[in-house]
Amino acid sequence: MNGSASSGGTQVVVLGAGVIGTCVALELRARGHAVRVLAKDDPEHTVSAVAGAIWYPFLAEPRQRVLAWSAATFRRLRAFAAVPGSGVHMQRVIEVFAAPAPEPWWASAVERVERVPVSELPAGAADAFVTEVPVCDVPVHLPWLRARALAAGVTFERRTVRSLGEAAALGPAVVNCTGLGAAALCDDSSLVPVRGQVVVVTPPPAAPALAAWIEDAALQPFYAIPRGGEVVLGGTAQPGNANELVDPVDTRAILAGIGARLPSLRGAALRAVKVGLRPYRPTVRLETEPHRGSTIVHCYGHGGSGYTLAWGCAEEVAMSLAR
Numbered sequence: 001m002n003g004s005a006s007s008g009g010t011q012v013v014v015l016g017a018g019v020i021g022t023c024v025a026l027e028l029r030a031r032g033h034a035v036r037v038l039a040k041d042d043p044e045h046t047v048s049a050v051a052g053a054i055w056y057p058f059l060a061e062p063r064q065r066v067l068a069w070s071a072a073t074f075r076r077l078r079a080f081a082a083v084p085g086s087g088v089h090m091q092r093v094i095e096v097f098a099a100p101a102p103e104p105w106w107a108s109a110v111e112r113v114e115r116v117p118v119s120e121l122p123a124g125a126a127d128a129f130v131t132e133v134p135v136c137d138v139p140v141h142l143p144w145l146r147a148r149a150l151a152a153g154v155t156f157e158r159r160t161v162r163s164l165g166e167a168a169a170l171g172p173a174v175v176n177c178t179g180l181g182a183a184a185l186c187d188d189s190s191l192v193p194v195r196g197q198v199v200v201v202t203p204p205p206a207a208p209a210l211a212a213w214i215e216d217a218a219l220q221p222f223y224a225i226p227r228g229g230e231v232v233l234g235g236t237a238q239p240g241n242a243n244e245l246v247d248p249v250d251t252r253a254i255l256a257g258i259g260a261r262l263p264s265l266r267g268a269a270l271r272a273v274k275v276g277l278r279p280y281r282p283t284v285r286l287e288t289e290p291h292r293g294s295t296i297v298h299c300y301g302h303g304g305s306g307y308t309l310a311w312g313c314a315e316e317v318a319m320s321l322a323r
């Protein structure tokens with residue numbers, strides 16, 4: 001690959017400035033590449049701005065690669081949790097099941113997972129597991145990542161790239177982190193939106209500290225993620241639904257989920273309701289495609305796990321450009 005950067009690495013153009021593009025840009029810069037990021041939208045108008053965002057592999061395949069990327073990302077985020085201002089903290093979380101369940105398939109990626117004794121199960125649960133995972137306070141964490149990238153010399157521009165030919169003409173190495181935008185850019189009909197809606201609340205003043213709560217159900221998961229003085233409640237997972245407007249029916253269903261599960265949140269003040277379209281693909285696409293003299297590395301389709309996979313994927317992208 002030609003196009004040497006003054007730092008000794010390659011000139012790389014990254015398409016997309018969501019969590020994936022930003023982490024890829026940081027990783028490439030850390031390895032000596034000169035990095036230019038082009039993105040269609042402002043950062044606050046990405047799916048990444050809507051997420052919870054808890055470390056939790058959800059709606060992303062294939063499992064073996066997802067496990068490796070998740071484990072790598074866990075280590076990065078755990079280190080960030082010790083950095084003031086990163087917006088990342090380690091969070092106790094309980095995962096609840098309505099039927100007896102095996103240990104989570106991703107257990108080897110975290111430090112410890114404990115099965116909750118029958119006598120301590122939440123009402124109505126047949127099984128539950130407790131662990132500790134990173135949570136990203138997105139309104140703090142995404143700007144923090146971007147500020148680090150800017151300080152390291154990464155440049156950001158607003159620009160829509162409309163074809164792979166246009167992408168290839170941008171330079172010898174291009175990384176495609178366009179999320180759902182890749183459906184049009186790559187003519188990839190396997191990439192579909194899975195709509196998610198969240199309700200952000202402020203707990204009542206005297207409410208005790210909350211463990212995060214995840215109830216695993218494919219289409220109507222219920223979760224509560226405490227972060228930075230607020231709690232993100234979800235959620236919905238509606239395949240093929242591209243409606244970016246708030247649906248009051250979903251809002252009511254999410255708030256009803258608090259019910260008997262989280263009594264300390266009764267009376268919480270509603271702060272915001274947000275909608276995002278998860279970029280879901282039967283498998284995350286992380287692969288290299290030579291195109292008109294340029295090396296294009298595709299890195300999209302992270303479904304419900306962008307924050308859970310970002311650093312593991314960024315490392316693999318960097319390795320594929322080093323070959």
Ligand SMILES: Cc1cc2nc3c(=O)[nH]c(=O)nc-3n(C[C@H](O)[C@H](O)[C@H](O)COP(=O)(O)OP(=O)(O)OC[C@H]3O[C@@H](n4cnc5c(N)ncnc54)[C@H](O)[C@@H]3O)c2cc1C
Nearest residue numbers: 016017018040041048052054161179181196276306307308
């Ligand atoms: C309600 C909800 C809750 C979630 N909760 C979690 C969670 O708890 N944990 C977790 O890990 N994940 C969670 N996710 C999933 C996570 O948000 C996504 O997987 C992640 O944000 C995808 O990141 P991305 O960078 O690929 O996409 P995006 O954030 O969508 O970024 C795509 C970027 O590409 C740019 N772009 C698109 N097309 C073009 C183009 N043609 N030219 C140039 N630029 C382009 C866009 O402008 C944008 O900058 C959640 C998602 C939702 C909706």
